[in-house]
Amino acid sequence: MANFKRILIGKPLHNEEMIREKLPKWKAMSIFSSDPLSSIGYGPEQIVLILTVPWAITYGFAWYVAVAIVALMGIVTLSYAQVAKVNPGGGGSYSVAKKNFGELAALTAAASLFIDYTLTVAVSISSGTDAIVSAFPTMTDHRMSLNLFVLFGVLMLINLRGVRESSNTFVFPTYAFVFGILALVASGVFHIISGDTLVIPQASLEKQPLNWTVLYLVLRAFASGCSSMTGIEAISNGVPMFKPPEVKNAQLTTYWMSSLLVVMFAGITLLIMHNHLLPVENVTMLSQLAEATFGRSFMYYYIQFATMLVLYLAANTAYNGLPPLLSLLARDKYMPRYLAARGDRLTFNNGIILLSVIAAVFIVLYHGNTEHLISLYALGVFLSFTISQAGMVVHWHREKDSGWVLRAFLNSLGAIVTGIVVLIIMVAKFLYGAWLILIAIPLLIYIFRLINSHYEDMRLQLALPPDDLITPSGGRNIVIVPVAGVTRVVASTLKYAKELSEQIVAVFVATDKETAKKVEEKWKNWNPGVRLIVLYSPHRSILGPLFKFIEKVESKKGPNDYITILVPEFETKKWWHRLLHNQTGLLLRNLLVFRRNIVVTVVPYQLEK
Known part of the structure; x- marks a missing residue:
């Protein structure tokens, strides 16, 4: 290009x-x-x-x-x-x-x-x-x-x-x-x-x-x-x-x-x-x-x-x-x-x-x-x-x-x-x-x-007051990693997550019970040291159950706590390869950035061929 x-x-x-x-x-x-x-x-x-x-x-x-x-x-x-x-x-x-x-x-x-x-x-x-x-x-x-x-x-x-x-x-x-x-x-x-x-x-x-x-x-x-x-x-x-x-x-x-x-x-x-x-x-x-x-x-x-x-x-x-x-x-x-x-x-x-x-x-x-x-x-x-x-x-x-x-x-x-x-x-x-x-x-x-x-509104909202000092809040960083299975992309994301916090949870949304059972078994055998939560979605919606889970975590976090969503995403070598895959990660990222007090980060994994 x-x-x-x-x-x-x-x-x-x-x-x-x-x-x-x-x-x-x-x-x-x-x-x-x-x-x-x-x-x-x-x-x-x-x-x-x-x-x-x-x-x-x-x-x-x-x-x-x-x-x-x-x-x-x-x-x-x-x-x-x-x-x-x-x-x-x-x-x-x-x-x-x-x-x-x-x-x-x-x-x-x-x-x-x-x-x-x-x-x-x-x-x-x-x-x-x-x-x-x-x-x-x-x-x-x-x-x-x-x-x-x-x-x-x-x-x-x-x-x-x-x-x-x-x-x-x-x-x-x-x-x-x-x-x-x-x-x-x-x-x-x-x-x-x-x-x-x-x-x-x-x-x-x-x-x-x-x-x-x-x-x-x-x-x-x-x-x-x-x-x-x-x-x-x-x-x-x-x-x-x-x-x-x-x-x-x-x-x-x-x-x-x-x-x-x-x-x-x-x-x-x-x-x-x-x-x-x-x-x-x-x-x-x-x-x-x-x-x-x-x-x-x-x-x-x-x-x-x-x-x-x-x-x-x-x-x-x-x-x-x-x-x-x-x-x-x-x-x-x-x-x-x-x-x-x-x-x-x-x-x-x-x-x-x-x-x-x-x-x-x-x-x-x-x-x-x-x-x-x-x-x-x-x-x-x-x-x-x-x-x-x-x-x-x-x-x-x-x-x-x-x-x-x-x-x-x-x-x-x-x-x-x-x-x-x-x-x-x-x-x-x-x-x-x-x-x-x-x-x-x-x-x-x-x-x-x-x-x-x-x-003008943006300038007023972004202007930094002269007495605004940056001090540690003392809160936790709760990291949520939405996963689509057990892959190298997920492994790379979890490795980065452990650099950010000890409070990490992986979330998998299953559309049928058989898939949920297979992913749980693979996760247990892999044992990455991160808890996996499996959400069942009988109506096949991926984003709905995930957002409800995030809202639940939000309701329980402390006033100084942060929530960080790490979105695992593989990057294809050629632009047209992207057309062959769904865009759930992109959609998830774009919807989450509008939520207050949530940090959204994409962790890319580069495919070589």
Whole structure:
């Protein structure tokens, strides 16, 4: 098993190798930017998809929605560059909220990001499968199997191998996708400029007068299009993963990422409107656009494969954003402590596994339907955006260093705009899944506090008073050894028992009188110097009579006496041998540890073959 693990995730890394795991800017782009950049594969499409409902003429509003989203990208980018500067230890929205607002705001940001990152994985994988199904429709029936294979067999496994290896794996697909999209935009714009057709044909500008129904559709389109902005905050969560100077490199990477995102988002939206593309079942609009621009040539298939790969690997943004956040929550005692520990490859492997499992649940529940998953998307991340920007305003007001007024104004603008987006998403997507997120966030906050309460209770109970001196109690140690017969395992356990106490009793539970007689006779002939008590169980229960015997001993022991249960247990040489034996010893051990004032010890006996 150990060798198989080494093959899968590689040899363990020394703590001093952490510096080698830090990323240069060009590699960090592939790790942290794959989510927002890959959203070009579905973000612009979602805008048009909602604005082309059969009963409404609202296509002409697509450009207004796209311009609003581009402006929002700029505001959020500048704001999060400041978050990276103020929080060089990472944590993003959670750290900002914790420092400036306190527990509730911090946990709200953490719950929002927890949900959004898991949805990032689910949406990225599902949309990646959509891209390949568009090119090869025969794979439609294998959609779910492909989703789960990519999740567990590719993404989880690569991330468990470490940051450096995952960045090496994801560099080529990310930059290949960026090249393909920029080539598509450049070629499309060249055709527009060199041709004699309108930049945006009249059919793509038609729209009804704005009324409440049309406004609702426009707001829904805006809310779905904002899915292209998820992941912008990931760099601020992972500042410590950059090579020195960490903050400067993180800020520059944020600017590069957003510049590419704006160019690709605006370019693809323009080309969709220029070609007046409409939804086609099982065919993405990016596929339609690539075919309209290049035909079914090499470049078409290049873009489809690159889109599939980058959408799959876009989930890596979440794999590099959520586990570090979970580690911070674990250190603050809001999540299980083991989430703060790094694994063999210096990754937060428990967080990686947890993220994979929850993403799989979303994929299975929603059958890998990208449109339905996106309905849950974006609310969490924009809520964390708003909390983060508001927290930064408080930070600048408290610090009041040089230029703080301009910085505070920028973050105030960010907080107001993203807060409005939160309200829009809540209204526009409420019936399409946002209500579920509004329930999930308070539920997660409750769970965080419940975990924290448990750790606090445990700390108070385990704290050692300064005047607590260790003195002998003067009591006896009564040792009880449950036995299943006369074997070397029992002999080894009794030998250890005699080192602990002279008060030893062996207990055998017989399910029939003939077996009881045989064991008593063997014990008498063996004569280990320990009294054997045979309990008869006509109903064939082993644990029941044994527990009654232990309770009887408990009732007679003195106030300073101890009871020690020694459980004899043989350990098989190969793991699969264990499956051939009953687990009575394991069950007995797990049940006895919950009894007060009883010490339970397993005495192992190693089998050699």
